[in-house]
Amino acid sequence: MSQKAVKTWCLRLLPVLLFFISFVTYYCSYAILQSYGGTSKSLNSSKSLCGGWLTQKKWESLNFSINRQTQLFLKLEDFFWREHLSKLPLPYGIKGSELLLLKVLAVIANYQVPASIENLECRTCVVIGNGFAIKNSSLGSIINKYDVVIRLNDAPVRGYEEDVGNKTTMRFFYPESASFNPALHNEPDTLMVLVPFKQQDLRWLKEILYNEKRVSKGFWKPPPQIWLGDFSKIRVLDPHFLHQTADRLLQIPLHPKSKQPVHPTTGILAVFVALNYCDVVHIAGFGYPNTKSQRHPIHYYGHDTMKSMKNSYHDLNHESEALKRLEDSGAILYLHPHL
Known part of the structure; x- marks a missing residue:
């Protein structure tokens, strides 16, 4: 040729x-x-794909204009070794609450995540919401396989293991949503993460830690007067995360003009924290029933209905839209069908 x-x-x-x-x-x-x-993805494939350029690309695609922050909790050193400036009071800053925080952090003196999780090259995380959508899902065994399982408020585990699992790495709560005995629905090593929405929340914790006289004023619901948890497992979430959830993710005005302010729910906050700390973020139990009936249950437990959300401090539709944006970007994945 x-x-x-x-x-x-x-x-x-x-x-x-x-x-x-x-x-x-x-x-x-x-x-x-x-x-x-894909919805049929196994947890092992998540581990093989997390970290590196893929995780960073997903974070950058969210356009938050902030760096990921993996130091989750306030620590005592912040108040001694450098000036901890904050222009906002709680819930988005600590202005005016410095002395309360000093006393609280002096007792708990812990801000670490267990080394077994901290040292992982890839962290797979799932945030379990309290919504009715997870009922009869049989996701329990899948949920237990994640490195980090984050639960919210006083949502029960015992009796619901088949749907929600029984592993709890962190539980986000505030005084009104606290259980007087965390051992009932948590593991011995579960980190109890206080989300301070107001100064009174820190004062409640201080009174518990120092066994002082309890003051019940300033709460929309009476918090536990006795708390039987392990003090060494308490952490205080850095208000930075609530601030960024409100400002960057939900774009809530930080200085609202209305008498009733709107704040992020602990659920959407936990998702934002997970996006900062974890390489793979999946969620379950999020969303409210798409029905006009005020009698439809909203949780996988208990008897609360849509009617109880009528005067909420949260914009649930706005949060639903934010979760949809995160899902569409590939930053999060639902473990079950949802609306």
Whole structure:
């Protein structure tokens, strides 16, 4: 075959070769994305894909204009070794609450996450909401496989293990949502994470820690007067995360003009914390019933209905839209069908 003929054949085969390379590249990329975002994805595939450029790309795609922060909890050193400036009072800053925090942090003196989690190259996390959607889901065994399981408020575990599992790494709460005996629905090593929405929340914790006279004023619901938890497992969430959830994710005005302010729920806050700390973030039990009936239950437990949310301090529709944006971007994945 002449040199000219060889050259002609090479030119003819070149488009076919380029098409083949493009097809293989597309197929591999599609397979990887499907394995990450598909609803049938196993936890092992999550581990193989988390970390590195993929996690960073997902964070950057959210356009929060802030860096991921993995130091979750306030620590005593913040108040001694450098000036802890805060322009806002709680819930978005600590202005005016410094002395209360000093007393609280002096007793608990803990701000770490267990080394077994902190040292992981890849952290798979699931945030379990309290919504009715998780009822009869049979997700319990799947939930227990995650490195970090975050639960909210006083949501029970005992009696609901088949749907919600029984592993709890962290439980976010505030005084009105606290259980007097955390051992009932948590593990011995569960971190009890106080989310301070107001100064009175820190005062409640101080009174518990120092066994002082309890003051019940300033709460929308009486908090426990006795708390039987392990003080060494208490952590205080840095208000930075509530601030960024409100400002960046939900775009809530930090200086509202209305008499009734709107604050993020502990659920959407926990999702934002997980996005900062974890490499893979999945959620379950989020969302409220899409019904006009005020009698429809809203939790997988208890008897609260949609009617109880009528005068809420939260914008539930706005939060639902934010979760949809996170899902569409690939930052989070629901473990069950949802509206």
